[in-house]
Amino acid sequence: MPAAPKTDSTPTLLERRKATLGSHSPLFYDTPLELVSGKGVWLRAANGKRYLDAYNNVPHVGHAHPAVANAVSQQMRKLALNTRYLNDRVVDYAEALLATLHPTLDRVSFGNSGSEANELAIRLARFKSGNTGLLMSDYSYHGTTITLAQATTGLTTSEPRGENVRTIRIPDATGLDDAATAKLLATSLAEVDAMIASLQEAGFGVAAVLFDPLFSTEGLVKVPAGYIDGLVQRVRTAGGLYIADEVQSGFGRVGRLMWGHELFDAVPDIVTMGKPMGNGHPLGATVMGAELLEAFGAENMFFNTFAGNPVSSAAGHAVLKVMADEQLMPRAAANGALLKRELSEVVAGNARIDEVRGDGLFAGMRFTDPETGEADPATAKRVVEAMYRDGVLISRIGRNDEVLKIRPPLAFQASDAEILVTKLGRIIAAL
Numbered sequence: 563m564p565a566a567p568k569t570d571s572t573p574t575l576l577e578r579r580k581a582t583l584g585s586h587s588p589l590f591y592d593t594p595l596e597l598v599s600g601k602g603v604w605l606r607a608a609n610g611k612r613y614l615d616a617y618n619n620v621p622h623v624g625h626a627h628p629a630v631a632n633a634v635s636q637q638m639r640k641l642a643l644n645t646r647y648l649n650d651r652v653v654d655y656a657e658a659l660l661a662t663l664h665p666t667l668d669r670v671s672f673g674n675s676g677s678e679a680n681e682l683a684i685r686l687a688r689f690k691s692g693n694t695g696l697l698m699s700d701y702s703y704h705g706t707t708i709t710l711a712q713a714t715t716g717l718t719t720s721e722p723r724g725e726n727v728r729t730i731r732i733p734d735a736t737g738l739d740d741a742a743t744a745k746l747l748a749t750s751l752a753e754v755d756a757m758i759a760s761l762q763e764a765g766f767g768v769a770a771v772l773f774d775p776l777f778s779t780e781g782l783v784k785v786p787a788g789y790i791d792g793l794v795q796r797v798r799t800a801g802g803l804y805i806a807d808e809v810q811s812g813f814g815r816v817g818r819l820m821w822g823h824e825l826f827d828a829v830p831d832i833v834t835m836g837k838p839m840g841n842g843h844p845l846g847a848t849v850m851g852a853e854l855l856e857a858f859g860a861e862n863m864f865f866n867t868f869a870g871n872p873v874s875s876a877a878g879h880a881v882l883k884v885m886a887d888e889q890l891m892p893r894a895a896a897n898g899a900l901l902k903r904e905l906s907e908v909v910a911g912n913a914r915i916d917e918v919r920g921d922g923l924f925a926g927m928r929f930t931d932p933e934t935g936e937a938d939p940a941t942a943k944r945v946v947e948a949m950y951r952d953g954v955l956i957s958r959i960g961r962n963d964e965v966l967k968i969r970p971p972l973a974f975q976a977s978d979a980e981i982l983v984t985k986l987g988r989i990i991a992a993l
């Protein structure tokens with residue numbers, strides 16, 4: 563049947579979206595952006611305009627990377643089914659992935675998203691510890707399941723906080739001198755002690771602490787040296803496990819390191835991953851030691867239909883290969899350092915912005931009101947919208963949405979950094 567000609571009453575794509583996905587399904591920007599294609603770090607919109615993607619970590623090695631697209635389509639033409647048959651793709655990929663992690667992290671259970679990875683991690687921690695208590699950052703997000711919704715502190719959820727959940731404020735030493743940092747470290751670890759005691763007194767005990775090693779949702783806070791190791795040591799003494807959520811911080815985001823948790827001495831008991839893993843193909847994973855998986859597997863028939871299927875494994879393995887072939891980690895280290903240096907020049911002397919935060923190819927800039935020192939989300943939003951109008955995609959994080967979030971695909975180049983810095987510099991100067 564030929565399509566009906568468009569009239570004034572033909573619903574727009576936005577109206578059709580609301581009529582099917584609901585009016586609360588989130589969209590970026592005051593005027594939502596309709597995208598039709600991407601290549602590398604550049605996106606093409608329906609109106610023909612090009613945008614520099616300085617936000618998305620899902621297209622990790624670049625939008626529409628031919629190596630990943632070919633790996634997926636070739637495997638899709640060959641074999642795509644569940645994982646209860648022997649197939650070399652998933653084993654090849656598991657070996658390659660585990661080779662990037664500490665030797666004690668030698669088993670992987672694949673999944674389809676970060677939420678699934680974290681849900682399984684919590685299940686494993688409950689199994690191993692015999693406890694149910696969770697220690698979470700007081701401004702964080704780790705996924706969509708009921709367990710995770712009850713532990714979500716950084717987004718609106720209708721679920722009340724789980725009775726088994728205690729929250730801790732992740733200390734931010736940005737701008738503090740040594741004495742103030744030492745004081746902050748002591749009070750923050752005392753809070754950890756108090757929350758662990760509270761979980762124990764309530765009879766939950768401690769199953770795990772779960773956090774993102776870069777503290778992205780929190781606004782890329784700078785934790786005092788010794789905090790993470792002190793936190794993990796306390797959790798372990800209480801019988802709990804350390805779960806590192808690498809959904810945002812993993813896969814070379816830090817540039818000089820493959821994993822965000824490598825910023826600290828403590829080696830996690832469980833590592834979870836998602837977003838960048840499949841370059842857009844839905845893929846997640848929960849990594850742990852052999853002893854834990856063997857014990858859990860002996861008592862639980864655990865099976866996840868799509869997890870680690872040959873197509874997903876082909877996507878994930880292709881991402882690792884492209885990262886190596888194109889030297890994306892050293893490039894992220896170099897371009898991240900360049901970006902930070904140039905952004906620091908842009909904000910130098912600006913009373914609204916303290917300093918450039920973040921690590922590797924992940925930068926943040928926190929806006930405050932110069933008069934009151936209070937968080938200034940309105941200005942951060944104005945900057946994000948102005949960058950959008952100027953053809954560069956960034957976003958916001960932080961407990962008040964007052965921190966710019968600059969987290970491009972790893973394929974970002976020095977020339978892209980120059981474009982971003984020039985435009986951002988102009989916009990900030992005009993504030």
Ligand SMILES: Cc1ncc(COP(=O)(O)O)c(C=O)c1O
Nearest residue numbers: 675676677703704705774809836
């Ligand atoms: C740190 C972190 N963990 C977990 C998740 C959940 O991942 P997914 O949306 O793939 O379920 C997110 C998503 O934004 C995240 O940022």
